[in-house]
Amino acid sequence: MRYMLTYDFMETMRNTNQWLGASANSLASYPVFSMMPNPALNWMAAWGEVTERTYQRMVVKPDWGIRTFTCEDGKDHLVDIASVVERPFGDLVHFKVNGREEQPRKVLLVAPMSGHYATLLRSTVKSLIVNCEVYVTDWHNARDIPVSAGKFDVEDYTQYLVDFMREMGPDTHVIAVCQPAPLTLAATAYLAEQDPDAQPLSLTLIGGPVDPDATPTEVTDFGRRVTMGQLEETMIQRVGFKYKGVGRMVYPGLLQLTSFMSMNAERHSKAFSDQIQRVMRGEASDHDAHNRFYDEYLAVMDMPAEFYLSTVERVFKNREIAKNEFVVNGHKVDMGKITNVAVKTVEGANDDISAPGQCIAALDLCTGLPDSKKASHVEPGAGHYGIFAGRSWRDNIRPLVIDFMNANAKRTPTRKAAPKAANKNTAA
Template sequence: MHYHTYELTHAWLHPVRLMSRAMKAQLETPLNPFASTPLVRNVAAACEVFEGMTRRYGKPEFGIKETRVRGITVPVREEVVLGKTFCNLLHFDREGIAAGESGDPKVLIVAPMSGHYATLLRSTVQEMLGEHDTYITDWTDARDVPLYDGSFDLDDFIDYIIAFIRFLGPDTHVIAVCQPAVPALAAAAVMAADDDPCQPASMTLMGGPVDTRRNPTRVNRLAEEKPISWFERNVINRVPFPNAGFGRRVYPGFIQLTGFMTMNLERHTQAHMKLFENLVRGDCDSVNAHKAFYEEYLAVMDLPAEFYLQTVKTVFQDHALPNGRMMHRGRRVDCAAIRKTALMTVEGERDDICGLGQTEAAHDLCSGLAADAHHAYVQPGVGHYGVFSGTRWRTEIQPRIREMIRSVQSRRSTGQAATGAPHAHRAAPRAFAKVAAR
């Protein structure tokens, strides 16, 4: 019912948006002798703010056209190298540099399936691209997947990660941002239990809910307070006609976006008030910066209901992975089986979505790793999005990930990969994190 109301409201507002757009064009035309008066500028600014707040934002583009490799500017081309029903494996091909021949490590960035598109990690890709052969999971909007293509749940998510890693082959380094931390860790555990030759060389978990009992946030408490039946009744809807996924049960992206917006409603309100003021003043740089952010932030996708409900139940309510009870296709997920995959965790000091310690909990679970295969880092002064984008990501976080990957590559090339010393790591990750955060 929520979805149909949303669609009807959007349709009802469509002619109003058109009138607003037309009024703005008439007010700002050079033929209008009053275009520069305060009243007209205020009305035109109000029309633009209204149009921006009520329109639907489509999937953004990565728009990465070039990068610098060893001081040389190289064109970049996006290509889908493996397609699946709910996800494409996207490769950022650095033209003129053959994959596998550059000597740069292969990196698989696992983007979250949590409402926003993979393009939210544009900055993450840009910084990795110069020195890594970079791939990313580009998840498909569930409302665009026909019902006859079947369902998609957390087990399928894990299977997709395993399939992508096997496709890329040995010596692949995995970076999981936010929600995929749990399925990525589970995928590594499943591959380790099978002694898969394509086990990841390293795995970096960034701001992920591995154990949400540690420093729970508002998001964590909401997931725990309500029974899973409440979520099924209140936030699961069927995709309305005429979308391709008509009839599919989904967790609509607009509901997820509403939740994110209300968490910081005052900040978003002030941002749009500031936009209005900048439009009146004609501050184009500030206006463009606002639009660039919100065109990404307001572009949302629907999640398959099976995946959403299973994730809430398994990760946020049962804490199945840290409790040792997580199952995948009838098998228990045992992170202690991981012995050949170096582990790094990255957290933001001010993260209000995944509290401090929730990602670092992965180190306690991976007790089969040697002490020198554990790396933990807490970035001071950043929230959730600052972990994978922005200045601190570029200047402080990414260089640490780069060095970790290079050190793992070096050890593997000389046959010195650490594969033992159970429980020897326990004091090391926290000590490293405290030093790094000073």
């Protein structure tokens, strides 16, 4: 499948379905048909409207939609989203609230590079911007990155995080969501050895596969079943002629979306069928619950082939992070070198992607960190999305994370500590 023709064929099919939807909507909405009302035409127009929007959103990067913020003074302050560091594969962006005093907590929110844009964390950013200076890793769509920019694998990703942490300084609190949790832990350990003065104050890991084998899920089982050769042959394609990254090897976003949808095909099918009925009855709107969710869910980005393949091989199959054998730029990273960065793990009891046990494994790896600087929390009844963007995050997890930051707002002197078992109890 590693041909431009395959990539362009997928884009052609997407474009064709978008065109069919627009054509059906336009034809069925032709004014002359109003003289003889027909339910079939109403359905056709509704189907066309939903179909056009669905396929159009697949290639559109969502907007952050965070334009103003109401501060304690009762005034709406404009929010500027400015790039602090610009790199070929991703930027470090700052959500600056104009006219507001700088907040005491400076937070680096590490977004996943797992098929969706960083805007998937929009609600997380909104909740943190209330009383934090928020910075986010805004990863770029690989299809828009010229081949001349070179490769990007797990080591490059880790090095990007190291550079972002250095840029923000040692008074930073880092929150890694889902996929980047193990690499963020590695980046922190790398700094602990190479540049201790640049280490963050605290590190919060949310629902990440630090040790995928701790509690196997369908995702980790898939990584075990297939070989690297099978993955490369069936999942990797070259970007077609339409985009700047023409010729770059990627795991296409449209292919990823197919996998996402197939996991809950019946539920998605019902959601779109119900939406067509709502459009027919005039009950749908541009920003109703269906469109708000699927405008984000359907917006997918291509992933660099090297990053996808190295993630599967090194994080999931070989478990280099879990075994404390990860290497960055020829340097073996030792998680035990983390001695004065407070580490907290957050997991969802009902998480079927990164199940409880996978993330808390990070605490056992931090053998040089005293128990007083370790904490963990398992949120009852919460799934994967809920622990960083749903009600569980807003009502329960966010207050715990803020308290954890406050408790570790100052650096404690470095001291050698004997290896201790991880603190498995829920802590602030």
